[in-house]
Amino acid sequence: MKEAIPPLGLRMEFREKLFAWKKKQRNELINIIVEEVISSNVTLRAHDFPVLINEIVGIFPNEKAVEEYYFIPRNGRKNPSGKLYAKYKNRRSKKHKLTIADTENNDSDKLSSTEHFRSNSALVSEVDKSTLLAFKTYLSRDSSNWNEVRDKWKLTYGIRQQDLNEMESIDFLKSWPKLSDSRAPELVNDYQN
Structure with missing residues (x-):
C-alpha cells in the first residue's frame, strides 16, 4: 500500500x-x-x-x-x-527470587569471592536491561535507604563497567552520582569482601 x-x-x-x-x-x-x-x-x-x-x-x-x-x-x-500489568508481575517475581536467593546466601557460610561473584552474576542475568536502567535511574536520585542503594549498586555492576569503558571520566561520575556520596567507599568495599 x-x-x-x-x-x-x-x-x-x-x-x-x-x-x-x-x-x-x-x-x-x-x-x-x-x-x-x-x-x-x-x-x-x-x-x-x-x-x-x-x-x-x-x-x-x-x-x-x-x-x-x-x-x-x-x-x-x-x-x-x-x-504495565505484565511488567509489574515480572518485576515483582524477580524481586521475590532475589530476596529468596539473598536469604539463602545469608544463611549459608560465607562464599569465596569467586563464588560470590558467580552467584551475583547468575542473579544479575535474571534481571533484564530495562530493570537495570530503572535501578540506574533510582541510584541517580537522592535516597534515604542506603541498604537499598547498596543492593541496587551490586545489581548494576555490569552497566557501570560498560559505562566506564564507553564514557569519559567526568561523564561517568555524573552518570553515577552515588560515587560522590560520603558513603561511596562502602559501595567499593562490597566488591572486595
Missing part, C-alpha cells in the same frame, strides 16, 4: 514513527511506575490497576485511547494483561 500510493505511504511511515515514539515513551512511563511501586514495597492487586490507569489518564489525557496498552482486565478464567 505504501508503494501504491506515495502520499499515503509517507503518512503511514510518519504514523508508524509517531507510534513507535509514543510506545517508547509509554514503556519509559511503565518502567518509572513499576520501579517506584517495587522500591516502595507496595503490592498491587488486579483491582488496583484500573485506579492506576485512571491516574495516568488524568495526567496524560491522550492516553485514554490506549488504556488497554497498560492494562486489560479479564473476567472469568483469563488473567489480566497489558504492558
Whole structure:
C-alpha cells in the first residue's frame, strides 16, 4: 500500500514513527511506575490497576485511547494483561527470587569471592536491561535507604563497567552520582569482601 500510493505511504511511515515514539515513551512511563511501586514495597492487586490507569489518564489525557496498552482486565478464567500489568508481575517475581536467593546466601557460610561473584552474576542475568536502567535511574536520585542503594549498586555492576569503558571520566561520575556520596567507599568495599 505504501508503494501504491506515495502520499499515503509517507503518512503511514510518519504514523508508524509517531507510534513507535509514543510506545517508547509509554514503556519509559511503565518502567518509572513499576520501579517506584517495587522500591516502595507496595503490592498491587488486579483491582488496583484500573485506579492506576485512571491516574495516568488524568495526567496524560491522550492516553485514554490506549488504556488497554497498560492494562486489560479479564473476567472469568483469563488473567489480566497489558504492558504495565505484565511488567509489574515480572518485576515483582524477580524481586521475590532475589530476596529468596539473598536469604539463602545469608544463611549459608560465607562464599569465596569467586563464588560470590558467580552467584551475583547468575542473579544479575535474571534481571533484564530495562530493570537495570530503572535501578540506574533510582541510584541517580537522592535516597534515604542506603541498604537499598547498596543492593541496587551490586545489581548494576555490569552497566557501570560498560559505562566506564564507553564514557569519559567526568561523564561517568555524573552518570553515577552515588560515587560522590560520603558513603561511596562502602559501595567499593562490597566488591572486595
